[in-house]
Amino acid sequence: MDRLFNPKSVALIGASGNPRKWGFIILLNILKGNYGGVVYPVNPNQQSILGYRCYPAVDDIPGPVDLALITTPAKVVATLIDECGAKGIPFVVVVTSDFSETGPQGAKLEREVLESARRHGIRLVGPNSMGIFSSKTNLHAEMPPMMPSRGPVSMFSQSGNVGVQMLAWGANEGVGFEKFVSSGNEADLTCVDYLRYFAQDNDTRVILGYLEGIEPGSDFLPTAREISRKKPVIIFKGGRTNAGGKAAASHTGSMAGSAIIFRSAFRQAGLLQVKTSQALLDCAKAFSNYPLPSGNRVGIITRGGGWGVITADACEENGLAVPSLPEGLLKKFDRLLPKYWSRSNPVDLVATIAYDPYLECLEILAEWEGIDAIIALGAGRRVQNYPYSKEVKGPKELMDTIAIASEAFQRRAERPDKILAGIEQLVSTSGKPIIAVSIGSEAYHKSILENLKVVSYPTPERAVRALKQMYNYRRFLDSL
Amino acid sequence: MDRLFNPKSVALIGASGNPRKWGFIILLNILKGNYGGVVYPVNPNQQSILGYRCYPAVDDIPGPVDLALITTPAKVVATLIDECGAKGIPFVVVVTSDFSETGPQGAKLEREVLESARRHGIRLVGPNSMGIFSSKTNLHAEMPPMMPSRGPVSMFSQSGNVGVQMLAWGANEGVGFEKFVSSGNEADLTCVDYLRYFAQDNDTRVILGYLEGIEPGSDFLPTAREISRKKPVIIFKGGRTNAGGKAAASHTGSMAGSAIIFRSAFRQAGLLQVKTSQALLDCAKAFSNYPLPSGNRVGIITRGGGWGVITADACEENGLAVPSLPEGLLKKFDRLLPKYWSRSNPVDLVATIAYDPYLECLEILAEWEGIDAIIALGAGRRVQNYPYSKEVKGPKELMDTIAIASEAFQRRAERPDKILAGIEQLVSTSGKPIIAVSIGSEAYHKSILENLKVVSYPTPERAVRALKQMYNYRRFLDSL
Numbered sequence: 001m002d003r004l005f006n007p008k009s010v011a012l013i014g015a016s017g018n019p020r021k022w023g024f025i026i027l028l029n030i031l032k033g034n035y036g037g038v039v040y041p042v043n044p045n046q047q048s049i050l051g052y053r054c055y056p057a058v059d060d061i062p063g064p065v066d067l068a069l070i071t072t073p074a075k076v077v078a079t080l081i082d083e084c085g086a087k088g089i090p091f092v093v094v095v096t097s098d099f100s101e102t103g104p105q106g107a108k109l110e111r112e113v114l115e116s117a118r119r120h121g122i123r124l125v126g127p128n129s130m131g132i133f134s135s136k137t138n139l140h141a142e143m144p145p146m147m148p149s150r151g152p153v154s155m156f157s158q159s160g161n162v163g164v165q166m167l168a169w170g171a172n173e174g175v176g177f178e179k180f181v182s183s184g185n186e187a188d189l190t191c192v193d194y195l196r197y198f199a200q201d202n203d204t205r206v207i208l209g210y211l212e213g214i215e216p217g218s219d220f221l222p223t224a225r226e227i228s229r230k231k232p233v234i235i236f237k238g239g240r241t242n243a244g245g246k247a248a249a250s251h252t253g254s255m256a257g258s259a260i261i262f263r264s265a266f267r268q269a270g271l272l273q274v275k276t277s278q279a280l281l282d283c284a285k286a287f288s289n290y291p292l293p294s295g296n297r298v299g300i301i302t303r304g305g306g307w308g309v310i311t312a313d314a315c316e317e318n319g320l321a322v323p324s325l326p327e328g329l330l331k332k333f334d335r336l337l338p339k340y341w342s343r344s345n346p347v348d349l350v351a352t353i354a355y356d357p358y359l360e361c362l363e364i365l366a367e368w369e370g371i372d373a374i375i376a377l378g379a380g381r382r383v384q385n386y387p388y389s390k391e392v393k394g395p396k397e398l399m400d401t402i403a404i405a406s407e408a409f410q411r412r413a414e415r416p417d418k419i420l421a422g423i424e425q426l427v428s429t430s431g432k433p434i435i436a437v438s439i440g441s442e443a444y445h446k447s448i449l450e451n452l453k454v455v456s457y458p459t460p461e462r463a464v465r466a467l468k469q470m471y472n473y474r475r476f477l478d479s480l
Numbered sequence: 481m482d483r484l485f486n487p488k489s490v491a492l493i494g495a496s497g498n499p500r501k502w503g504f505i506i507l508l509n510i511l512k513g514n515y516g517g518v519v520y521p522v523n524p525n526q527q528s529i530l531g532y533r534c535y536p537a538v539d540d541i542p543g544p545v546d547l548a549l550i551t552t553p554a555k556v557v558a559t560l561i562d563e564c565g566a567k568g569i570p571f572v573v574v575v576t577s578d579f580s581e582t583g584p585q586g587a588k589l590e591r592e593v594l595e596s597a598r599r600h601g602i603r604l605v606g607p608n609s610m611g612i613f614s615s616k617t618n619l620h621a622e623m624p625p626m627m628p629s630r631g632p633v634s635m636f637s638q639s640g641n642v643g644v645q646m647l648a649w650g651a652n653e654g655v656g657f658e659k660f661v662s663s664g665n666e667a668d669l670t671c672v673d674y675l676r677y678f679a680q681d682n683d684t685r686v687i688l689g690y691l692e693g694i695e696p697g698s699d700f701l702p703t704a705r706e707i708s709r710k711k712p713v714i715i716f717k718g719g720r721t722n723a724g725g726k727a728a729a730s731h732t733g734s735m736a737g738s739a740i741i742f743r744s745a746f747r748q749a750g751l752l753q754v755k756t757s758q759a760l761l762d763c764a765k766a767f768s769n770y771p772l773p774s775g776n777r778v779g780i781i782t783r784g785g786g787w788g789v790i791t792a793d794a795c796e797e798n799g800l801a802v803p804s805l806p807e808g809l810l811k812k813f814d815r816l817l818p819k820y821w822s823r824s825n826p827v828d829l830v831a832t833i834a835y836d837p838y839l840e841c842l843e844i845l846a847e848w849e850g851i852d853a854i855i856a857l858g859a860g861r862r863v864q865n866y867p868y869s870k871e872v873k874g875p876k877e878l879m880d881t882i883a884i885a886s887e888a889f890q891r892r893a894e895r896p897d898k899i900l901a902g903i904e905q906l907v908s909t910s911g912k913p914i915i916a917v918s919i920g921s922e923a924y925h926k927s928i929l930e931n932l933k934v935v936s937y938p939t940p941e942r943a944v945r946a947l948k949q950m951y952n953y954r955r956f957l958d959s960l
């Protein structure tokens with residue numbers, strides 16, 4: 001499989017000079033991704049594309065080829081695979097659709113393609129795949145024009161669109177990917193194969209999967225159980241309901257099983273099942289950047305009572321505990337906080353806006369053996385923005401103050417945040433995950449992650465959801 | 481209450497020249513918000529603040545005063561309220577904290593404040609309020625330096641922090657507010673009073689509330705039931721769990737009731753109860769911009785099968801139906817779509833990326849009497865971004881193509897989107913809510929709302945969640 005994900009050379013069969021064809025778009029993506037190997041466009045009707053020599057047939061390619069991608073019409077794919085076999089190409093990604101997902105006619109073509117591959121010992125991705133991505137060789141052989149961030153997350157997806165959107169979200173939020181495959185109709189290689197490969201891949205630390213269906217008798221669950229002992233496998237299951245199942249049947253042709261049966265089988269296999277698309281990426285972010293908590297006990301620190309309440313509710317609703325503070329800890333906090341602080345967990349700083357007491361409270365919480373994780377509300381940028389009505393007129397003193405306040409906000413917004421820097425250090429010294437929550441754009445949260453290695457979300461509920469999955473995984477590991 | 485929310489003149493008692501004091505920050509916010517009335521800073525120790533004359537005492541203010549805000553220490557508040565009474569001020573917002581939320585001592589002070597107000601017939605907001613906002617008079621008398629967007633949403637909040645964060649999110653996402661009050665400890669005016677006022681306020685079309693507790697014997701539920709007949713009231717309840725209830729008790733001193741009892745009582749009162757902070761704002765956006773669906777039947781249109789599956793799952797899990805398409809409709813779609821389209825709802829355009837077929841499919845769905853709402857996946861910007869590795873080197877033809885493609889992306893990103901413009905029109909002609917879903921930043925979704933009046937979210941699950949609440953409200957109205 002290394003030659004699939006890290007090929008030294010790629011043939012693009014069906015390469016095209018027409019910017020509306022996938023054979024053009026994929027070639028452009030490979031080239032602008034700065035692919036580290038050699039790419040051979042193949043098309044009998046073109047001399048060159050994008051300045052690169054085009055080969056009339058696979059047989060004309062001068063060097064060895066590790067991987068071929070096919071984007072031609074469906075009816076010629078089986079023949080082209082024969083040609084790939086003659087050339088000794090070990091892996092073929094069939095991007096072409098119009099196979100079993102479209103009905104009996106397509107299913108027949110798909111069988112022919114598979115037979116052709118089997119004859120030559122070729123392993124197939126797809127058909128109906130949106131391509132693959134590999135960070136190590138800069139291989140961006142995927143359909144939409146995008147460029148994922150690099151990181152320790154690898155993903156297989158039974159929906160190309162869902163997969164590439166995760167890559168796009170990841171790029172927006174700083175969640176980096178190592179490898180990605182859109183598994184398409186899985187005529188040959190299936191998610192079980194990708195799971196196994198990601199499991200032994202040292203560059204992959206977290207595995208994501210979007211799954212619509214599993215073949216009856218598939219090795220998926222026993223394989224997943226083995227792999228979950230080594231790495232977290234986070235699954236988003238499409239087709240959990242009748243409506244979703246019907247849609248999945250017409251999409252990938254997969255049969256949906258009962259949601260309850262799936263959920264319980266997944267849990268036994270140690271798989272972490274998320275319920276929303278956003279949760280899939282949120283979990284990838286937490287798992288790939290933070291240590292696991294040792295248990296389910298959460299310390300909450302907040303600048304405002306209401307957010308503490310909301311976070312405590314979300315914790316309890318998700319099986320996380322919010323333990324009371326022992327007397328010794330109360331006394332420590334008493335020395336730091338205004339006398340009317342909450343004297344309980346959540347630790348409510350009651351509008352204390354200075355940096356230092358917040359950081360000192362965090363340190364006390366992080367050192368305390370009574371909790372396994374911290375949610376730090378209002379860590380990060382303290383003020384959202386500092387706008388004012390452009391129509392304001394007033395005394396010079398007012399106008400000067402507005403200008404100075406706006407500048408001060410700008411400076412604060414650009415300055416590395418002392419609390420977030422403190423969190424980065426405390427995560428490393430305490431070994432506990434400390435998740436920050438603050439208002440801010442995707443780009444802001446991305447910058448926190450990239451510059452300070454701090455996992456942060458814009459709502460406490462998203463922080464709790466990620467923490468809950470980390471605790472679920474810890475519990476699975478402890479049960480082994 | 482009009483003189484509270486739309487005062488012609490405001491006295492700020494405890495105005496300060498010290499930028500770290502709330503008496504300074506609130507004054508600055510009022511001034512930079514371009515408040516339409518007169519503001520009188522009151523402080524015996526200052527001649528002027530921000531270039532505005534400062535009055536030694538309330539009694540020295542030359543004109544009549546509709547509203548006083550107090551930010552002084554707690555122990556002098558009762559006396560100051562006496563002075564407000566002598567001046568004939570009808571409403572006082574007590575921003576000062578350190579009252580009943582801090583224990584018996586504070587509770588005693590709070591009773592004195594209340595008695596003082598009662599003696600003079602003054603109505604009190606707070607104490608421990610973060611202030612009020614009113615769009616009509618540009619009154620930004622709230623603590624954090626922010627500037628909410630204007631719109632038809634009014635909100636009361638038993639947590640100042642939660643409330644102002646909703647205003648900040650609203651400003652980021654284009655959800656506009658008409659009035660806001662942080663109700664604080666509710667010594668006098670309670671959320672029931674604000675609810676009644678928002679109910680008869682013609683500028684308010686949607687009411688939001690963050691609620692931690694209701695006094696035993698409160699009129700809240702019967703009042704809410706009356707008001708829900710006229711306007712949607714969307715409630716986020718803090719203190720649903722033991723952990724959250726304990727936090728709420730130490731925050732606002734409110735007793736949390738059982739989550740199940742609350743949920744069922746709220747439903748009977750027609751209140752729409754959301755489960756997360758994000759959902760509160762998402763619902764405000766949908767309710768204030770779109771017509772209600774007539775029922776729970778949803779048409780889904782998608783560019784990729786997986787997202788259709790995910791959306792159908794979310795619909796069914798939230799009590800929304802995804803009806804099958806009748807033969808007549810299938811034939812209409814057959815004429816527009818590639819032969820391998822899904823032939824079912826979700827209508828999967830299978831990577832048809834042109835504008836026109838998408839729009840025509842939307843029109844067919846909108847006209848169909850078999851559905852009450854549409855979720856339009858992948859409407860909006862079709863391509864997330866068009867980046868490329870800066871290290872790319874290659875033939876001139878490649879480099880030129882990359883440059884041209886990048887420019888084309890920029891142009892597309894800046895151009896008003898034909899599909900979104902079509903959705904705006906279809907919502908108005910069909911009377912059905914059509915919610916768009918597309919990847920993009922908060923700023924992007926805000927621009928869609930502001931320029932095209934189209935409600936859009938970055939995930940289908942958020943679209944479904946908002947639609948479900950619209951359907952819940954429709955069902956309540958139909959049950960009357």
